[in-house]
Each structure stands twice: as structure tokens, then as C-alpha cells.
Amino acid sequence: MTEHVVCKEEELEPGERILVELEGRDIAVFNVDGELYAYTNWCVHQAGPICQGTLSGTRTASFDSETLETTLKWEKEGEILTCPWHGWEYDVTRGDCLSRAKIRLITHDVRSSDGAVIVEI
């Protein structure tokens, strides 16, 4: 494992991301509400540039079997990363794919220390 300083803490505000090349790999670090997450820029589907995709919320639904009513919701604003190639959605706080069981982005340890954002690969 090698530690890499990616940027200064103040250069990565909540809601922002930074994309860097580390050891020949494209890696992105996301700041979501003050928490840091790092992923390889590689969609599990067909290797698309997932980390350059839109961060938004997503639609969820629930069904009431008594009233037969479906309730639609918009949830997790700013936490859903969508691949610009084919639209695969991932929860950026976990790396999980929303539509496929057991599919996750390639994750990396990331932390802030002494004002620096550090990724281990």
C-alpha cells in the first residue's frame, strides 16, 4: 500500500470531487457531507468513466397492498452516482450498484490528515 496526497482538504468541499491519476490509475475522491469516498474511475458494467458521472438523488417507490397505491419518492440527493455511458447507478457512500446484487465499485481507503486528503492504493 502506498499513500498519496491528492489535494488539500480545503480544495475538496462537500458536494465536490477530485479526479487524479495515481500509479497509472484514474481515481476519484468525493466529499459527501464531509465524508470522503474514493473509487477507481471504472464502471463495473463496461468500464465507463463512472466517477465523471452526475451526482444526484434517485427515484424510489413503495407499494401499499391494502390501498393498492404506489408512492414515489426522490431520495439520497447528492449520493447517487450515475455512469455517463449507460446510466448504471451507484450509491457513492457505499459503492454499491443499485440495480445489481453484489456489484460494487472498486473502493480505496481515503482519509484527511493534517489538512491533506490521502488515498491509499
Place this chain on the structure above:
Amino acid sequence: MGTSSYQDEIESATIVDTDIHLRVPTEELAKYVDEPHKGYLKGPFGSTNDIIWDVTMGEKIQHKKFETAEDVERDVMGELNVDVPIVNTFGKLSYLPQTDRAVELMHGYNRYLLDRVLDRNDDIYGLAEIAPQKPDLAAELIDDLANENQIVGVFALTTGAYPPLGDERYDIMYKAAEDNNLPFAFHASAGSAFKHEFPRQHQGFETWLEMHSMAHFWSQSMTLTSLIRNGTPVKFPDLDFVILESGLGWVPYMMYRLNKEYSMRRSEAPLLERSPESYIRDSFYFSSQPLGEPDNPQQMRQIIELLGIDSILFSSDYPHYDFDHPSALYAHLRNHFEEEERAQILTDNPLSVYGINI
């Protein structure tokens, strides 16, 4: 000798046939229908079947009368060696524009089914045909007919149903079926129903061959897609869905295609909690007829394996001109599958889905 033992095997197997169609003459149906629709049926324009093609090719292919319990006993339980026939009225109601007529014919067909067939032979089972134009009335009918021991499922024509049958307006029908432990069977149709659902294609195709090749697949793949997109199997997890008369080969394509589409646009099917394929494998059953006929028969084994023994039922489609004799499917089962697997398709799966104890 080989032929004889083959026939013996078919005769000794317990065969459940999940798709047998009555041909109900308009003037006989009229006896089970109230006015003003009784009068309509008796008149010169009473038929709802406005087919313009000659299915029989100048009567070279037989078109048999098939309207009573005796017909089922003689042809299906006799000649076809079927032990458990599941009959439907095939009233083709879904595309009818006159809603009150569709609803009255729905009641008439089911009264006919009970009186002329089921009440005359305890070993024949039937499906309650519904008109989806009025989902609340269809649900009431399902609740009523669920009390009949020999009614073992619900039947809907998919071709011409508008909007497609996954729409939430139909949920009340699916809830009624689920509450009564009845599976919901979907059946497509060529000819008049196709003309309503796909009018340009009906006019554009030159022959029955083209229209009939596409009709069932188009309607059934549309229905399957609609049910999955709308999350109907999520809403009604204890309901079994049966797709009749479109064969098997297209199903793996749709499972994989829907998986792909779902992952690209998950938010457009937000009720789904797992892959479309997993719902299709868990909640849907597919009847064998029209059994595809690959140049290399080995490939039918691969199709059956792709879809899975658990998901397949036998159907003959008797007495329609493209019916499958049980031997068509049995030939593949005999060559490639163990006795237990054969019994699953021919006997155990359908008895379980339709809740029939023999």
C-alpha cells in the same frame, strides 16, 4: 417396438394440459347472456370475431367443433392422452370497444364454461376469463368464481388490452387473484385481436404466416415487459403468472434484455428490488406450445435448460390448427431429461401452480 414403448410412456405419464380452447358458438353463448347483448349475439353481426384470413387454407386444415365436456373427453382426454385438462373459453374480450358488452360476455362465457363443461365432468378444470376494461368488475368475478372447485385460475387476453396489462389500474384484479390463490394466465391472439393491437402491421403483412409468427410473441413480450416495469410481481409476491401460447425460445432473450434495460434505467422501474430475470424465474411460468422446431433438435434441450425445468408447463392449444400433440414436447424430454424432470413439466409444475390435487 420403439414406437410402441414411446406411446406407452406418453399414456402412462400424467399429463396436465394448461391451454385448451373452447369454440363457443355465438348462438350458444347467447343463452348465457342478458339483454340487450343476447339480442346482439343472435343477430347477423353477433360475432366479435372479425377475422379476414382463412386459417384453414381452404379447409385443408381441419376446423373441429369443440364446445362441450364431451369434446374435451373424446379429443383431449382420449386422443391426446391428457389426464388433467385445463380449459379456457378464449372469448377474446380485451379488445372489444363496447365495455358493457365485454363485461356481459365475460359473465356469459364463464356461465357457459361452468354449465356446459365443468359441471358435467369433475376431472376437467377451467380458467375464469375476464374483461380487463373494467378491472373492478373483473375482480368481483374472480372473487365469485374462486368458490368453484374446478375454476383454478384467471384468464386474460393480452392482445388488444389497453393500456398493457401491467398498468396499475389492473392491480385490483391481481389482488383478487392473489387473495384467492388463483394464478393469472395471459394469452395472446392473432387475427382479429392482432388487427386491433397492431393495425398497421396487420395491414402490412401479406400472409397469415407472417402475422401469426409475430402475434403471440409481440403481445406476450409486451405484457411481460409491462408487468415487470410496473412491479406487478413485487406488488403481489404470492401471485403466479402464466404466459400461454408463445413458446419458450423468446423468454431467455427477454430476461437478459430486461436485466440490461433495468440496470440502465433503474429509476424508471423503482418498485423492483432485484433483477427482472429473478422475478421472471420466481413468479412466471411459460407453456410449451407453440414448441419451436430447430433444425438441430439438440437446441431445444438448451432452450429448456436456459429457461429452467421449474418454469415450464405443457400446453397443447387444442383444437387450434397449430396445436402441439404431447409427443412433440415429450420427444425432447425423453431424449434429454430424467424421468423426474419430465414429470415436473408434465405434471408437478402445473398441479402446483393451479393448486390441483389428483
